[in-house]
Amino acid sequence: MSEVQSPVPAPTPGARSPGISRAIYGMPMFxxxxxxxxxxxxxxxxxxxxxxxxxxxxxxxxxxxxxxxxxxxxxxxxxxxxxxxxxxxxxxxxxxxxxxxxxxxxxxxxxxxxxxxxxxxxxxxxxxRPPGSQEPAFSKQVERAEQAVVDCPNPESGMSLRNTTQIGGQLAHCDAWRQDRPSWLG
Incomplete structure (x- = not known):
């Protein structure tokens, strides 16, 4: 675990910006x-x-x-x-x-x-947004998506890919999904 603390404050109204950092640090991404x-x-x-x-x-x-x-x-x-x-x-x-x-x-x-x-x-x-401020419609969509997730094992690599694709209200079959996957997934 990194010892570097995130500068992002807790999500609450009235939270204060950490301000511009003048610290010298390795930029992990820019x-x-x-x-x-x-x-x-x-x-x-x-x-x-x-x-x-x-x-x-x-x-x-x-x-x-x-x-x-x-x-x-x-x-x-x-x-x-x-x-x-x-x-x-x-x-x-x-x-x-x-x-x-x-x-x-x-x-x-x-x-x-x-x-x-x-x-x-x-x-x-x-x-x-602060905890407890979820949008009910979005929360229901997330719940439905979580219920629709299935594992699609890849026999070539032994890896299991997650599939949440729905076609016409039905969960897409893993084999049909594999045909459309990016080439870099193997």
Whole structure:
């Protein structure tokens, strides 16, 4: 088990953001984001969303790589795009938030804020909702899905894959499901 504590606070109204971390840590995961206008993108993330820019690395052509971060482990490496960026073809960036920072309750027991950056990348801030605030309709769908799960043993690998696919109200047969599985599953 890791000794590093998550910076995400408990899901309660009034929870406080842990703030921007100035700690030096190994980034276990980060997103490299290519943008058309480095200055506009950095301004949008820093001034609009509260990220910090702890350092910049100059590039050989004068262009830079910028490190942006919000909470610990919410790192972005922002680089100039080698060519024009087409809005909406980028990526979706998801960040943890505290309950009171985001306005929209979802069916899947979170509260979200969704927006787009100047290059059309979708940015989502998600906070868990407090225990006991489940949506009854979503809870029933999850219960039905759990009841519909069957094991589909794969004779070649010996692994058992879980199948929740329903076709016409009936659970799909494991053999039919195997025909549609991705090739990397073997």
């Amino acid at each position: 997103t490299a984001l290519f943008v058309l206008d480095l200055g506009a993108a950095v301004s949008w993330y820093v001034e609009g969303l509260g990220f910090a820019s702890p350092f910049t690395v100059p590039g050989s052509s004068g262009r830079a790589l910028l490190h942006l971060l919000r909470w610990q482990f919410q790192d972005l490496l922002v680089r100039p795009a080698p060519s024009a960026v087409t809005a909406g073809t980028g990526c979706t960036l998801s960040f943890a938030a505290v309950y009171d920072e985001v306005p929209v309750d979802t069916l899947w027991i979170t509260r979200d804020l969704t927006t787009s950056d100047p290059d059309g990348n979708v940015v989502v801030f998600t906070a868990a």
